[in-house]
Structures are given as C-alpha cells and as structure tokens.
Amino acid sequence: MSEGSSATDPRRAEKLAAFDRLLTIMDELREKCPWDRKQTMESLRHLTIEETFELSDSILDGDLDEIRKELGDLMLHNVFYARIASEKNAFDMADVLNSVCDKLVKRHPHIYGDVVATDEETVKANWEKIKLKENGDQPRSVLEGVPRSLPALIKAMRMQEKARGVGFDWDHRDQVWEKVQEELKEFGDEFNEDPEKIDQKRASEEFGDLLFSLINFARFIEINPEEALERTNKKFLKRFQYLERESRADGKDLADMTLEEMEYYWQKAKLI
Structure with missing residues (x-):
C-alpha cells in the first residue's frame, strides 16, 4: 500500500483485511461445505442474476443498508467464480483484479496518458474507440459488447449509448422527438384498417420501432427509461x-x- 493511498483513505488497511477475510472464508467453504463444494459457474449463474436484481431494487428504494448487503452478496459471487476458475487452473482473483485494473488504465488515457478529455462525452467516445482497437486487425462491431441476454429495454438503451460513443446520434432533441412522432404515426396507421385485417406482425414491428424511438428520446434528455x-x-x-x-x-x-x-x-x- 502506497503512502498516498493510506493518506487519502484511512480505512484502506481495513478494507484489504476484509477482502482477505472473504477470500479465506471462500477457500474454507469450498473445501469443507457440501453445498459450496458442489457449486459450478453454471449453477451460480441464475443466483447471480437474482442478486443483481435485488441490488437494483434496493437502489431504486434508496435503501443504503440493503445496498450494502446486496453488494456483499455480489462480491461473494465474484470471489466464488474466481475460486472455481482457480481450481481449473484458468485464472484466480488476482488475475481478475489485475485484468480490470489494466483495462481501466488503458481506457483512461486522459488520466494515465497524454490524451485531453475535459467532458463526459469525450471520455465515452475515447472508451469506445479504444475498445474497437483491442482486437487488433480483427474487425469488431461497436455493439459486440452489449450482452445478448440483456432485457430488451436495457439492451436498446445500451446499443444507442454505444452508437453515440462513435458519433452515430442526432444533434438536437427536436430531431429525436420528430422521430418519435413519425414512429407513432406509423404504428397508428396499422390500426386504421378493419380490426380483422390488422397485420399483427407488422403492428408488432411498428410498436417495437416506437418503443425504440421513445427509449432513444429518454436517453437523449438524460432519463433512464428502464x-x-x-x-x-x-x-x-x-x-x-x-x-x-x-x-x-x-x-x-x-x-x-x-x-x-x-x-x-x-x-x-x-x-x-
């Protein structure tokens, strides 16, 4: 621990000790507890998803005590996955932490390099550009980093954010609102026919377009639609x-x- 770290964070040693305690407990449980010993990455997956949503609920409720508890549960899962991977000689917690540290340093050249970025949008744009270069000569889509299994609403928002990171976005919110109105009209047009003649497939597509445009407008005016x-x-x-x-x-x-x-x-x- 550096002298600067201890000066700015008086609890740094306590935090490190707590993390070491968690690693020790995880080792003991994995070796001695029948339930913990039986778990695999696959068996933990659905539990991790559940814990993530529980954290989300506590954040929306503004319950700091519950947020603390749910963060602990997620930290346990991170340690659990790393312990299982270490048993396969794949990686361990040190590899996990060093990997994310290396990524943060690389993707913040305005902090750890000589790049100038004085606003949030520039930082996000640099982040996406660096991500695209990380595959070397292999072509990579900006949208590859969006998990396929994300709920559709969140996925739409994340794809729009990533597209904006490389400059694919409207300039003014009036343009975005016009798009919402356009999609609303197209959706409405599908229901101006005889109800028995409504093409449900086309109506569904138009409704999806309308939702996508509304999500885009919400994002543009800094409202999280989810x-x-x-x-x-x-x-x-x-x-x-x-x-x-x-x-x-x-x-x-x-x-x-x-x-x-x-x-x-x-x-x-x-x-x-």
Missing part, C-alpha cells in the same frame, strides 16, 4: 394493492366491482 418504467411499475403496484385492500375492507369483491367503482379507490390511492 429506471423510469420500474418506478412506474412500483407506483402501479402500490396503488393497485391499495385498491384491493380498501375495497376488501369495505366488504367488496374486486371481481364483482365495476370499473367506475375501482376508479374511486384508484383516485384515493393516488392521494397517498
């Missing part, structure tokens, strides 16, 4: 459960209520 939608999901959940709870308390069965009766409770829920 986060915005999830907050709306949570709001709907809270209000609908209020509707269920209060109507039940009034002796009503939701299945027998009219839409007008439900709207009464819905409006009350909006005031909470």
